[in-house]
Amino acid sequence: MVRRTKLLNCEICDKYCVLCNSAVLTPAVLTDHCWAVNEFCAAAFARNGAHHFRGAVTLQIEELEAALIGLPAPRGGARIFGTPQLRPFLASDGCIGSVAAKVLGVQARPVRAILFDKTGANNWSLAWHQDRTICVREWREVEGFGPWTTKGQAPHVAPPAALLARMVTVRVHLDDVPEDNAPLLIAPGSHLLGRIPESEIEDVIERCGTQACLAEAGDVWLYSTLILHASKAALRGMRRRVLQVDYSAETLPGGLEWYGV
Ligand SMILES: O=C(O)CCC(=O)C(=O)O
Numbered sequence: 001m002v003r004r005t006k007l008l009n010c011e012i013c014d015k016y017c018v019l020c021n022s023a024v025l026t027p028a029v030l031t032d033h034c035w036a037v038n039e040f041c042a043a044a045f046a047r048n049g050a051h052h053f054r055g056a057v058t059l060q061i062e063e064l065e066a067a068l069i070g071l072p073a074p075r076g077g078a079r080i081f082g083t084p085q086l087r088p089f090l091a092s093d094g095c096i097g098s099v100a101a102k103v104l105g106v107q108a109r110p111v112r113a114i115l116f117d118k119t120g121a122n123n124w125s126l127a128w129h130q131d132r133t134i135c136v137r138e139w140r141e142v143e144g145f146g147p148w149t150t151k152g153q154a155p156h157v158a159p160p161a162a163l164l165a166r167m168v169t170v171r172v173h174l175d176d177v178p179e180d181n182a183p184l185l186i187a188p189g190s191h192l193l194g195r196i197p198e199s200e201i202e203d204v205i206e207r208c209g210t211q212a213c214l215a216e217a218g219d220v221w222l223y224s225t226l227i228l229h230a231s232k233a234a235l236r237g238m239r240r241r242v243l244q245v246d247y248s249a250e251t252l253p254g255g256l257e258w259y260g261v
Pocket residue numbers: 116126131182184229230231232242
């Protein structure tokens with residue numbers, strides 16, 4: 001017999017959780033589950049820094065795989081440049097870009113894309129960190145921007161944290177990500193803390209708690225770019241392909257230009 005209990009509304013978005021309608025819920029659990037339902041709640045995203053869009057690209061997954069075929073995906077991931085076949089997916093009215101546009105509006109544009117392809121033979125883990133750099137066309141000295149590095153032959157620079165806080169990152173899952181296939185781990189709410197010094201990371205994780213972002217092929221996770229995150233190596237002989245795209249709705253100051261995709 002299915003036990004039905006009174007549905008509680010999420011304290012943030014005032015909607016009930018469709019996943020838990022037979023469980024006894026506390027408001028805290030509901031808030032957690034809130035990001036697992038398809039309904040997007042801007043207020044919950046602003047607080048948690050993440051939202052799971054189930055099946056957002058399921059219908060386009062074969063076309064997407066075809067667009068990505070042949071692209072290198074070495075250990076640690078490869079930046080994707082000059083791939084016009086991806087643009088319809090990434091535009092703000094495309095199946096990927098429209099997820100970013102929920103937060104940034106129609107001005108959202110893809111500013112960096114990376115393809116990760118973890119397999120038993122191409123495996124790695126990443127300790128807790130924030131993504132702190134953006135990819136630009138050329139080096140220019142601009143106040144607040146630095147230090148500079150070169151990755152994948154393109155200049156990268158650490159911008160002011162406030163700029164990163166206004167960006168979002170979309171992760172498109174091409175394979176299932178159960179608990180043992182290297183889900184992204186996040187510390188919900190950590191994106192609100194600006195740039196977090198290395199020495200404070202442990203303490204922030206303790207305070208924010210952690211969440212494993214499980215997914216099925218065709219799902220999309222949306223994150224605040226500044227969120228503290230980590231990922232383990234894949235444990236089983238499974239493949240874990242993720243297309244990760246950073247979005248911004250801004251032009252850069254001082255003549256700096258986004259590299260783009
Ligand atoms: O996909 C992953 O495993 C981790 C990606 C990541 O942490 C990053 O790009 O900073």
